[in-house]
Amino acid sequence: MKTILLVPTGESVGLTSACLGLIYALECQGIKAGFLKPFAQEAQSTTDRTTALYRHLFSNETVEPIAYAEVTRRLSHDENDELLEDAVRLHREIAKKHDLIIVEGLVPNNRDAFASELNADLAKALDAKVVIVSTADIRNPTETLEKIETQVRTFGGANNSRAAGVLFMRTKGLPESAAQVPVTLDPSLRLISDSTQFANQLQALNAHIGSENFPIIGLVPFSNTLSVPRMSDLASHIAAHWISEGEAKQRRVLHSSLIASNIEHELHKFVAGELIISASDRIDVLLASSLASSNGIPLAGLVLTEHHAPNENVLNFCQTAIKQGLPILHTPLSTFDTAEKLAKLSNEIPVDDTERAEQVTRFVSSHIDPEWITQLINGSYKPRLSPSAFRHELVQKSIAAKKRIVLPEGDEPRTVQAAAICQARGIAQCVLLAKPEVVVEVAKARGIELPHDLEIIDPDLIRDNYIEKMVELRKGKVNELQAREQLQDTVVLGTMMLALDQVDGLVSGAVHTTANTVRPAFQLIKTAPDYSLVSSVFFMLLPDEVYVYGDCAINPDPNAEQLAEIAIQSADSAKAFGIDPRIAMISYSTGTSGAGADVEKVAEATRIAQQRRPDLLIDGPLQYDAASVESVGRSKAPDSKVAGRANVFIFPDLNTGNTTYKAVQRSADVVSVGPMLQGLNKPVNDLSRGALVDDIVFTIALTAIQSEQQAAQ
Missing domain, CATH: 3.40.50.10750 (Isocitrate/Isopropylmalate dehydrogenase-like)
Structure with a gap:
């Protein structure tokens, strides 16, 4: 039985994200780790955040932590041993089904002076290795080191056999490109040179920190993208009520803008992911937000401050935007107070924000050293292909395959975003069949950055090139006129590109039926030599x-x-x-x-x-x-x-x-x-019409791997 206790150096270090990221990294190496939070630290909450997110993300059961009131009562009655016995009992429950357990320690803060000492006692009680979790600023190694030394001293110092390493979270001072978010676990994102350089700086101050015995197991950059709240997280924080809730649980606040001057000077602020903050008597701002939404720009939402909420007549003018899901809040606070309060909104992941939790988990795990995990498990586990490992392998194999995949639904928003991700990460060379100007408009409206090497081909410019070849492939079944008509369908056009080896695979179905996607493949690609059916x-x-x-x-x-x-x-x-x-x-x-x-x-x-x-x-x-x-x-x-x-x-x-x-x-x-x-002779794959962007990315990866497998046969 191996137990890893994660101990934070203080508040807001990203302890929950560290726990979930480490569990995910273990999963990707075939280890289903258990999770335990023995002691609750939130006095009012009935649901522990990390425990709830673990259950959802890993579809795995765990035990509830001992309530904060019970922890403080036991400690005040000098019942430390009894409290630790209860923690061991909870640990044994998890140990029945797991060979490795990740344990979340207590956060040292001004209220709970007992946290550090109880963490040290817990490490002994559970016979746990200790990973220190800390924020870092690579421009200031001295300050970073002081935080680690203070905490690790509690466990006998960095050279103690119990000390397993340090995980740096929310690291500042790294290049902006380091904060890119992977679609799945991607070890290529690891900042190996930065980590080595930072370890050398720390060792110059303390020979043990960053050494082989107490390594840096991960250097996780601070990411603005992953620190973004949903609109639904704002309301209680600014004492606001909903005028229209809309898509408040889906829309995220990437950045915010106060609108104070004449609207014509502020229009550049109305972009995807923007939270617009304005006094409620600025009807022009409300109308501009409505018009932006109607034009396909997904604003995060609108917060109206002071005075009274807009009247019904004004809101009637905004019905199109409201029906499209634009969230609108009203708060009695002043515009300045509203902006100030929103700036202080916590970075912690809410219990119900599982989408963000999944992204953060993948991001953190991508920066954890797999060699450290290998040494940790020491060959004592039988690897298996977990879902996390499957998705990881899918992406890595497709990157190695370097295949060209055509996407006939080239201007469909989810497909555009998936193509941009695949192109940027090297998952596949994507070819969008669509009018380039339409794709650019879709990307602009949704804040999608199109990679410079993403291919966008206008079907009208190439369609005639395939008429003669299609008549030849379907000899006796279609004539030139029928071929021209069928090639108006971009799925047929894409299938012809595949039939002529101009691309390596095709993915469609986000807006087409299965029959629309598969029928041209049956007619033009046909079955592989060894098979009689598809x-x-x-x-x-x-x-x-x-x-x-x-x-x-x-x-x-x-x-x-x-x-x-x-x-x-x-x-x-x-x-x-x-x-x-x-x-x-x-x-x-x-x-x-x-x-x-x-x-x-x-x-x-x-x-x-x-x-x-x-x-x-x-x-x-x-x-x-x-x-x-x-x-x-x-x-x-x-x-x-x-x-x-x-x-x-x-x-x-x-x-x-x-x-x-x-x-x-x-x-x-x-x-x-x-x-x-x-x-089939060549890979064609169908999507569900309800497919998410990640689903499309994985299907593109899957298609690329199929093509590589067929080429190898």
Whole structure:
């Protein structure tokens, strides 16, 4: 059992972010870490922030901390030992299911003089290694060092065997480019040279700090982007009420502006993510905000101060913006007091702001030294492909592949943002099919920075180049006139680019149906030489492992030979993404316990698949619980190498597969990546029309990897 206690040097060092980031970094190395906060420190709150965010982000259970009132009561009655015994009891609860536990220590502050001493006692009670969490300013190593020395002295100094290292959070003095936010864990963001240089500066003052025995395990830059509150976080802080709440829980305040002078001199402030603050009698400001929103500029929101809220007649003029979700607040405070209070808003992540928590967690983990983690675990853990590790591998493999992916829905806002991310991070060379001026307008309205090397191709300028080739590819099925008409559809145009090897893959579906995306691929790309059909898989990102489900999107009722082919395709797809496949052929019956045409089909498909690919672990028929639950598998199929351990599930028909994947996805709140099409000559992938930007990024990455795999065969 390994326990890591994170101890802060003071308030506002980002302790919650440090805990979550370290847990995520461990996940990406295949370690499901437990989390424990033994002692609550928020007197009024009924919900502990870090505990709640851990439960949501990692879909993992933990125990509630001992209430602050109980902690202070025990300490005042000289019951320190009893308090620590309770902490050990909570620790043992977590230890039942985890080999490594991250523990959040108490924050030293003016109110809780006992915090440092109790942290030291806790480290001994839990036999924990200690990581000091501190802010840093690389321009002032002396000040930074003093904070660390004060805290680490409590644990016997930096050369003590219990001291494991220091994690610097919210580091100032680094170049602005260091604060970029990754879409997933990206070790290339680590500031290795800065960290080494800073360690040398610290060691010149104290030989132990930053040394091999007490290393800097991470240098995390301060990021304005990740310190941004939502509009919904502002209301109580400035004693305001909602005129229109709109999208207050989605819109974030990237920066704010006081509007004081004539409106014509202030119009440059009306940009994406801006919080506009103005006196409520400035009707021109309200109307300008409304017009900006109507023009597609997503302002963070509007705060009206002093006087009375605008009357109904004025608000009626703003209905378009209000319907588009523009949040509007009114506060009786003066404009100056409002701005002053907002400047003092806490940087801590609210319990319900899980989107920001996810981004911060990824950002922090990207700056943690993986070699430190390797030494920490010391080979005592069996690696597994966790969802975090899967997403990490997805991005890293696609960066290595360097593929060109066409996006036919080139002016769709989510697609534009995903393309910009992929281009900037090197995930793929993206090609947007759209009018360049329209893409630029979409990007400007949404505050998206378009990389200079992002390709935007006007379909009208290239369409005629593909008419003759399309007639040739579909000889006898379309003439020149029909080809010209079909190429008006950018999905068809993009598929032709893929067919002619001008791009390596295609991703569509944010606004098109699956049929719109897949039909041109069937007609122009066709199946790979070794396959007779096209099928699909979903990667199901369960809390502890990634499962592969096939086929849940394409084939309504495959026969035994087709089902065997789907199993082989799915196994190869699993391998391509780092999953060692154990394939279960799913039925309503396990082994020979049931009979009927459906069971016989699955049994025959299993036999064919085993014969064609003796290198694969394939078993069936298996019921779902016999395939996935170890105790059930041992009971129903004791001799099976797959039962109870399956990670690739092949469903007998589309009805079963689609129903199961959606039931698991929705009822267990599981992220599913896909459907990924398999069996085509070249990779084409479909998106859900409700896809988020991250979903599109991961699908682009997945498509790039497919292309690389096909090229290697």
